[in-house]
Amino acid sequence: MRLIIWASFAASLSLAAPSSVWAQAGDAAAGKGVYERKCLLCHGEKGDGNGAGAEHLVPRPRDFTKGLYKIRTTANKTPADQDVFRVISEGMPGTSMPAWGVLPERDRWNLVAYLKTFAPEQFKEAPKKLELPKEVSSSEASIKRGKEMFEAIECHKCHGSEGRADGPSRAELKDEWGQPIAPANLTKRWTFRGGATRTDIATRIAAGVLGTPMPAFLDAVEKPEDVWHLTNYIMSLGTDRPGFATLVTVGAVSGAIPDDPNAAFWKKTAPQYLPLMGQVIVDPRNFNPAIELVAVRAAYNDKEVAFHLTWDDPTESKGDGKQTFSDAISLKFPAQITAGTERPYFLMGDADEAVYLLRWEQGKGVGEASANGPAKIAPLAGGEATGAVAFANGQYRLVMKRPLAVKGEARPSFRPAQFTPVAVQAWDGGAGESGPKMSLTSWYYLRLEEPQSSRRFIIPPVVAILTLAAMILVVRTANRTR
């Protein structure tokens, strides 16, 4: 069998030879050794994507035997060697495929050569470079045209009308292997599998993503340059990468804080981004968390503290209790805030030390709870927590409020300038998350900004005037004595 593979590989090499401008010919035999050391556990000995780790991964590892490669810069189905090399070197953001740039370049080219031997038939046809239309730089007019085209070619069917992967077809999407596949969230460029540069995005639109439902659009836009208008529009939907907060600051305000999550007040407050990870310490573990980013906005006045949380979730889920559950989110604090650096166990406390949760659950609203571990959560009665939620276009916006100072052992009071431990847990019930199956952060610190008194507007001018007066006095006195 191996002989046959090698023979056909040799044949394919000799056929591919004239087009070797693309290839930095690697040595497949040497690549096999590297593959068996680095790739086999997920991609499998036969390259069929059925390695030991495969069942834990979403999306599953690539099956190389079909010769279908998602990321390619070619007009036909054969990827350029450089395309495969790049994915090996840079990995695939948003998946389990890490960047193998740590391997010597030689090894990576050898891997490219070896991967091709899994589907020699598919590589018989030489890669044909995709010619993108002439680049159009971004401008207001181009973004506007891009939005028009986005609507005309109905990108929203899968990607959602604001690009948050919440389109009506999203639940039906399957890849070439019949596995469910999620559309890209266009507001999160850092998760784009094939890179987030303008050329990467334009290439994916033009050539499609092989083995997935994403079709090629090069011949399906009104004018070829629309590919670039679409690119510019998609670039306008999000940032390259969110700057993660290290400290959550709660701004001091003097007036009332609105409950409405869509109020202008919240739009003006700067978001602080916290990354979330899957909970993998206790069963059931969550290897593929659905919610991986929460934006926190926070403010307090003399009476209450308010938290505004924003996160993406394609569906508003109340759950059927079997496959799907209620969407939920919670902010976690120690039950009492002490001066030291001791904090309760980060996984929702333990038997010795409870944590306090300010939480929201779909259908139940905002409430408070005390927890001694992920499975031991008891609602706290008699609280004054309130809030409001809004869901639109694949995004939740939530306001949770409670009085600054409270009595009792189970609830902490918030004081200005105090470093208060805080953490976030989130559940996408529609994706089957509930109980310990959640995504979470470890402890962060939260700090209520000290109230900015109006003294800073009075003292400096007063000092300036007094200094001026003193100077005039000195000058006058000096003049008189002369």
Place this chain on the structure above:
Amino acid sequence: MRRTLMAFAAITLVVGAAMWFVSIAGAQGGGTVEVEVKYGGTAQVEKLKVNKDTEKCGTEAVVEHVVVGGNKGLANAVASVPGAKGTTKAKAVIDQHGCKFVPHVTVMQPGEIEFKNSDDILHNLHTYSTANPSINKAQPKFKKTMTEKLEKPEFVKITCDVHSWMLGWVAVVPGLAGVTDSNGVAKIENVPAGKQKVEVWHETLGKQEKEVDVKAGQVTKVSFEMKGK
């Protein structure tokens, strides 16, 4: 004597008529093969609730996996005579209409096929094939027709990822072929006389073949009984 004469005249007439018949049939290129496909099992028709584009797609989608008509006739089966080279006919056309591929099964000779989109919404043409390059191209509402190449013989599945219930098949066959109607009958005309292999293929029930003796100018009937998988 009279009897002999009569016999001679009769023979002459019969032979003459036969020769005339053969010459006509010869001009027409052969005989007709009438393929009848039967299936004793039950129909498999999936009905799904539609959650989008209901003004174009309706509220219920019907996926025709196995359609059984009157007298157990199996519809949507492809009958072909691989040995009879087809003449270039009009280009095969599939319409995406009402969020269905119309017809459900299309027969074509290797070459070009036209895809229409008369729905005024986005469809994407996603083919599953091994011999031909697989296609996954968007066909937005303003792209009314698209021409694609299927140059190698193969049964190609077509889907649309936007409307996951949409399912169609293209039978790329080099020989003469037809698709069975609701009674399970397909007629293939102008098949050269002589021994010919007849193949029947169905998307879920698989393939069968039989040999028939095609007589010029005559209709040769052949019957298949598909077995459930």
